[in-house]
Amino acid sequence: MAALPRRIIKETQRLMQEPVPGISAVPDDSNARYFHVIVTGPEDSPFEGGLFKLELFLPEDYPMSAPKVRFITKIYHPNIDRLGRICLDILKDKWSPALQIRTVLLSIQALLSAPNPDDPLANDVAELWKVNESEAIRNAKEWTRRYAMDN
Amino acid sequence: MEEPINRSQGGESDMECSDNECYEEYYYDLNDDSDIEQVDPSKKDPEHFEYKCLLEEQVERLLNETVERLSNMLDITPSLAKVLLHSHSWNNNEIVTKYRENPTNLLVTSRIEPAVSSTITHNARYIHCPVCVTPQSLDKFYSLSCSHMFCKDCWTTHFEVQITQGISTTISCMARDCVVLAPEDFVLKHLTRPNMREKYQQFTFQDYVKSHPELRFCPGPNCSIVIHSKEMKAKRATCSQCKSIFCFRCGMNYHAPTDCLVIKKWLTKCADDSETANYISAHTKDCPKCHICIEKNGGCNHMQCYNCKHDFCWMCLGDWKSHGSEYYECSRYRENPNIAHESVHAQNVLFQAREALKKYLHYYERWENHSKSLKLEEQTLEKLRSRINQKVMSGLGTWIDWQYLFSAAGLLAKCRYTLQYTYPFAYYMDPGPRKELFEYQQAQLEAEIENLSWKIERAETTDRGDLENQMDIAEKRRTTLLKDFLDV
Structure with a gap:
């Protein structure tokens, strides 16, 4: 494997030294491009109190291409599907090499605070979120309690 | 090097004719082609089309001339002129007008200048x-x-x-x-890296040709010819290099009298039986703006076209911007046909579906049949060739004497091809007197084509004059139908 670019080393160091509040990202022992991520559910959101595991991978041409991020913990959210894939513009066409792992994870945390049912990935969830928001929020809280609180 | 202009060959004028007719044609042609009285050739031949087949260097020269003109007029670099031309379909006048009105606005909307200009200065070394x-x-x-x-x-x-x-x-x-x-x-x-530079230049060239309404790549495999025409219409172009025949506007097989969108719809419908077509219809849609085929490989319904960057809704194909709260109307319509629950209604629907299928099969069978006949007649031509060879060898006339049979076979193929493409046209036509007229003319054309085919198959026993007369009738029927219904 090619040597790790300075950019990735710097980003990793900074993530360890000045972690973002509510987010931890630790590189895998055997693969410095693979990160184990834990995002805490934001306050005043249905995900409050939950710890959500994600995986983040930096592809070969990072930062020219966006990192690949996926939720591992099950989550009830209109922009995240059953497989944990995330509908977020900066992970797709709005990616810019000037963005970082840190900014990506912050955007994901912000997405938990502000779900966007108009741009949905999980259709059934989004539909409920629009038609009956209180029930959707109840489901989200229930899922958080069931899947994101035990460990 | 300048390529000669290819003109579509309308009325087949090179056939032999009796003395009297020849004189008539001689005088007639003299009038028609005289330089004094210019007759619009498309009036006589509805398929008339003027175009040039250009090599890559010629296209580059053509593009560069436009780029240079704009770059001189606005006093900008050729590179920026290219950005402007590419985003304005190479419409020089539109760019100049916009520039005179509001240059900043033009440069911002064409993504040459930032909307908010910033002056970041770095003092450090x-x-x-x-x-x-x-x-x-x-x-x-x-x-x-x-x-x-x-x-x-x-x-x-x-x-x-x-x-x-x-x-x-x-x-x-x-x-x-x-x-x-x-x-x-x-x-x-x-x-x-030289290979990267080469790729970049190759890709930009392709983008420029695609954004230029007067240019189209020849769709022939491995052919690099570009067709250039000022007439941006659905007309027949023939590549001078690989001999591919195609529609100038959509690049598909030539399809007169049917128009580009209808033939696309028809061909997709016809291909519906194949697995690929099932997959394509289940998983892909055409971009509502640039019509490129898009495969949906993720769950999100907010789509952005990879090709033209248009944002749209996967469900209703409407513009995403104007979407907002109506969004769920789209999915409800799709998931809740609401019909299957009522049995009477269901029977009606079934009946309608069956009727629709019957109508489709009627047109499809004829379409398919003429397509097969075209192939069979190719074989007839091969047989004809060997029979003529034998005749010439045994002293029955010269090779030139029998040439009229080849022009007859060529004309037959042309007429049958048009006839084949009248079926999708009729399928999508609204019922009414216009459709009746169309189907009347179609039937007439069909009858004359079958006559001609029969006579060519029995060429040795058919009188030459009789055959040539039949050719003339068939071609006249074809031209009449196109004159009345070809709308490009």
């Missing part, structure tokens, strides 16, 4: 590149008009990654949310 975080001296940094500075190496990698993905004319600045495009000279300045 060494700065960190925001992408590779390596400190370097200031002279290693470059920026577009938006002043976002990145180091030379990062620009190079950025361009290489984009080019590898097939992107060329739409590569933008690396800064977050910055839409300023990297013009050609800036990209080329940073590309050092």
Whole structure:
């Protein structure tokens, strides 16, 4: 494997030294491009109190291409599907090499605070979120309690 | 080198005729082609089409002339002129008008200048590149008009990654949310590897030809000819190199009298039986703006076309911007047909579906039948060739004496081809007197074509005059139908 670019080393160091509040990202022992991520559910959101595991991978041409991020913990959210894939513009066409792992994870945390049912990935969830928001929020809280609180 | 103009061959004039007819035709042609009285050739031949087949160098010259003209008029670099022309379908006048009205607005909407100009000044001699975080001296940094500075190496990698993905004319600045495009000279300045430069130039060339309404790539396999025509219409073009025949506007097989959108709909419908078509209809849709075929490989219904960057809703194909709260109307319609529950209604629907299928099969069988006949008649031509060979060898006339049979076979193929393409046209026509007229003319054409085919198959026993008369009738029927219904 090619040597790790300075950019990735710097980003990793900074993530360890000045972690973002509510987010931890630790590189895998055997693969410095693979990160184990834990995002805490934001306050005043249905995900409050939950710890959500994600995986983040930096592809070969990072930062020219966006990192690949996926939720591992099950989550009830209109922009995240059953497989944990995330509908977020900066992970797709709005990616810019000037963005970082840190900014990506912050955007994901912000997405938990502000779900966007108009741009949905999980259709059934989004539909409920629009038609009956209180029930959707109840489901989200229930899922958080069931899947994101035990460990 | 200048290629001769190819003209579509309308009325077959090279056939032999009796003395009297020849005189008539001689005088008639003299009138028609005289330089004094110019007759619009498309009045006589509805398929008349003027175009040139250009080689890559000729296309480049043509594009460069336009670029140079604009670059001189507005006093900008050729690279920027290319960005403007590419985003305005090479419409020089439109650009100049917009420029005179409001130059800043033009440059911002064409993504040459940033909407908000920033003047970031760096005083230090060494700065960190925001992408590779390596400190370097200031002279290693470059920026577009938006002043976002990145180091030379990062620009190079950025361009290489984009080019590898097939992107060329739409590569933008690396800064977050910055839409300023990297013009050609800036990209080329940073590309050092010869194969990358070559790929980049190849991709931009393709983009330019595709955005130019007067140009179309020949669809023939491995053919690099580009057709150029001022008439941006659905007319028949024949490639001078690979002899492919296609529609100038859509690049598909020539399809008169049916128009481009209808023939596309028809061909997709016809292919519906195949597995691929099932997959395509289940998983793909055409972009509502540029009509490129898009496969949905993720769950999100907010789509952005890879080709033209149009944002739309996967469900209803409406513009995403004007979408907002109506969104769920789309999915409800699809998931709740609401009909299957009522049994009477269901029977009605079933009946309608059966009727629709019957109608479709009626037209499809005829379409398919003529397509098969075309292939069979190719074999007839082969047989004809060997029979003529035998005749010539045994002293029955010369090769030239029998040439009229080949022109008859050629005309038959042309007429049958048009006849084949009248079926999709009729299928999508609304019932009414116009459709009746069309189907009447279609039936007449069909009858004359079958006559002609019968006579060619029995060429030895058919009188030559009789055959030529039949050719004339068939072609007249074809031209009449096209004159009345070909709308390009």
